[in-house]
Amino acid sequence: MVEEPAAPVFDLRTDTIHSGEPLLAVLQRHGLGHDEANRAIAELSLLDARRVRAGTEVVAQVHPDSGVLNVTFQLAIDRVVKLIRSGDTWVETEERLPWSVDTVAVAGVVTSTLTDAVARAAGEFPASVRTDVAYRIAQVLEYRVDMSRDLRVGDSIVALVERESTAKGHVRPGRLLATRASIGGQALEAVRFETAGGEEMYYDAEGKSMRAAFLRAPLEFSRISSVYGSRKHPILKTWRQHTGVDYAARSGTPVRSIGDGRVVFAGWKGGYGRTVEVRHANGMVSRYAHLSALGAGIRVGAPVKIASTVGRVGMTGLATGPHLHFEILVNGSHRDPRVALKNVGGEPLPASQRSAFAMRRSALLGDLNARVYAMQDGTPSAPGQSSRPGNVRPAETRAAGASN
């Protein structure tokens, strides 16, 4: 005797919250009566009924006789809040979907930009998150290189990255475990290591912290759209020696102090427009110009921490487009930031942790090397095979229309 499989005894109604729509209306749309919907909303504590994001997915499970059994709000890829009916009352539950983690290798050669190189190399990640992978690598290396200026065609980057996925197939990059790169002729390496104090940090091949006294660039790599140097001044129409570095970025982008220090100037400075100057412990002064606004609490005498916001990108003073004009001065004379901000390494690991670090490093780099070797052996898109001559990011955008 063959039995028909039982038909599901409920319906699933799925839709999304519209912009400005009150939750009451959403629940009524899903078949709850006015009072019932209000009772359900009263039980919500994990979600602010007045502030549910438009576009949030709502699923109601509906029984043909007894009506709505439960309502699910998909608050994030991995977070669901559910209202379950229990007689006349409603019970709220929360579910967090687990992410499973595995490790993948990324290997790329720069033909135009870092994000481009990583986008082509990070085939293990969906296209929508490959840029994140590139930014994650740039963030770890940012004390040693100014990725927006130092990158050259032919530079290479390999990295071991955790990949997190849900059962539903969402994928995102996790922690960067190790990276090796050759950038602008400089060999770089960073390995993630948990210190005896339980802090996870990045260390170079010699066990020195990647963190150092100065950042190499006053803007986050992910925010910079181009970099350019000396050229004809578009407003003064004369050639002049450019005394700093210009980073084009959107107006309002946070500008970071490149090191700890004290504000020695904050205000208007002729063609520089709104400007902040910070004096650092070694006597060096960093100058940030054309700002649209000063950072909170930025005034003469105020102490600033490395990477704290001193202002916002703008186009005040002699500027034709939003960009940051950045200078380094020592005793009033201009210095090349590339040289002045060169970091050779931060604090070394204490001797007691060196052997644990050495073991971790050789395990991670051994794994990384083996995977990269396998990629180069087996796949047509291996690094080094698609190199073509071309300009790297700074050069290709040299013609950008912003001024000194």
Ligand SMILES: [Zn+2]
């Ligand atoms: Zn400039």
